Amino acid sequence: MSSLSAASVEASPAIEGAEQKKPLKPCCACPETKKARDACIIDKGEESCTDLIEAHKECMRALGFKI
DSSP states (O other): OHHHHHHHHHHHHHHHHHHHTSOOOGGGSOHHHHHHHHHHHHHHOGGGOHHHHHHHHHHHHHTTOOO
């Protein structure tokens, strides 16, 4: 039974390491700026939210996305 427990413990870090190396999806990046941008666009329209749109683009670029 101890060998089974040791195998379980060894497998866990490998799984966690694989999850950490997954690339960040654009939909999940910069949630703070995305939320503010989306709320502004819904309330005021896209033309009134250029500062928030640009802030979100800058955040995405900082994470390596090409926008």
